Amino acid sequence: MKLRDILAEIVEKKKDIVANAKREMPLDEVKRSLTCGTFAMTHRFRERDWNLIAECKLQSPAKGRLCRRYSVTELARIYEDNGASMLSVHTDPHFLGCNEDFRKVRAEVSLPLLRKDFIIDAYQIYEARMLGADAVLLIARILTPETLKRFLYTAWSLGMDALIEVHDRRDMEAALATPAEFIGINNRNLVSFTTSIEQTMELLPYADKSRTLISESGVFTGEDAKRLRAAGCDGILVGEGLVRADDVAAQTRLMANAGEEEKGDMA
Numbered sequence: 001m002k003l004r005d006i007l008a009e010i011v012e013k014k015k016d017i018v019a020n021a022k023r024e025m026p027l028d029e030v031k032r033s034l035t036c037g038t039f040a041m042t043h044r045f046r047e048r049d050w051n052l053i054a055e056c057k058l059q060s061p062a063k064g065r066l067c068r069r070y071s072v073t074e075l076a077r078i079y080e081d082n083g084a085s086m087l088s089v090h091t092d093p094h095f096l097g098c099n100e101d102f103r104k105v106r107a108e109v110s111l112p113l114l115r116k117d118f119i120i121d122a123y124q125i126y127e128a129r130m131l132g133a134d135a136v137l138l139i140a141r142i143l144t145p146e147t148l149k150r151f152l153y154t155a156w157s158l159g160m161d162a163l164i165e166v167h168d169r170r171d172m173e174a175a176l177a178t179p180a181e182f183i184g185i186n187n188r189n190l191v192s193f194t195t196s197i198e199q200t201m202e203l204l205p206y207a208d209k210s211r212t213l214i215s216e217s218g219v220f221t222g223e224d225a226k227r228l229r230a231a232g233c234d235g236i237l238v239g240e241g242l243v244r245a246d247d248v249a250a251q252t253r254l255m256a257n258a259g260e261e262e263k264g265d266m267a
C-alpha cells in the first residue's frame with residue numbers, strides 16, 4: 001500500500017469503528033456516564049512555561065513496531081516520574097492503541113491525558129471523556145472548518161481541552177479561525193509520513209503567539225527540543241524520540257528540561 005493511502009484508509013476504517021462503538025454503547029448512554037473534566041491541560045500549561053507531552057506509542061503505520069521493551073502503562077510511569085507535563089495515549093489500532101490501554105494508563109498516572117485518535121465524529125469526544133481523557137486531538141486536515149469549531153466547543157462543554165493539529169498554512173488558518181487555545185504544528189506530513197522540524201519553523205511566523213503552540217512529531221534530540229523552545233514553542237509532543245531511546249527515563253528528563261540550563265545562566 002502506498003503511504004499516501006494510509007490516512008485515507010485510517011479515516012475509512014474509523015467510520016466502521018465509530019459505528020460499532022455506537023451500537024455497543026449509544027451516545028445517550030455515554031452521556032449519562034460522564035463527569036465533567038476540569039481543563040487539566042490548561043491548568044498544567046499555566047504552571048510551566050515549557051511542556052513535554054510524552055506519547056505512549058508502541059507502533060507507527062509507517063515504521064512498524066517501535067517499542068517492545070515496555071507496555072503503555074510502563075511507559076506512562078517512566079514519563080510521569082521523569083517530568084513529562086502530560087501524556088498522549090493512542091486509541092487507534094494502527095498505533096497498537098485501544099480504549100482499554102487508555103483506561104489502564106488513566107488508572108496508572110495522575111498527569112493530564114490527551115486521547116490521540118482520528119476524530120471524525122462527535123461521539124469520539126464524549127467517548128474520550130468517558131475513558132478519562134482531559135484533552136482530545138482534532139486534526140484540521142480531516143475536518144471542515146465548521147466541524148473543527150463545533151468539535152472544539154463539544155470538548156469544552158465536557159471540561160476537556162482540544163489540541164488542534166495543523167500541518168500547513170491552510171490548516172493554520174482554519175485553526176486560527178477558532179478560539180482554540182492549543183495549536184499543534186505536526187512536523188509529520190500525514191500523506192508522506194516524513195518528518196522535519198523545519199515545518200514548525202516555517203509555520204510559526206503565521207501562528208498567533210498568544211495561543212499555546214506545540215511542535216509535534218520528529219523531535220529526536222535535546223538539541224531539537226531546545227531549538228523549538230528558542231523559536232517560541234510552548235511545548236513539544238514526542239513519541240518515537242522517547243520510546244526508542246536507550247534510556248527512556250533520561251531522554252524524558254532531557255526533553256522535559258530542554259534549555260533550562262541556558263535560562264538559569266542568563267538569570
Ligand SMILES: O=P(O)(O)OC[C@@H](O)[C@@H](O)c1c[nH]c2ccccc12
Pocket residue numbers: 055057117139165186195216217218219237238239240241
Ligand atoms: O513519534 P513522533 O514522531 O514523536 O510523533 C508523535 C506524534 O506527534 C504523532 O504520533 C502524531 C501527531 N499527530 C498525529 C496524528 C495521528 C497519528 C499520529 C500523530
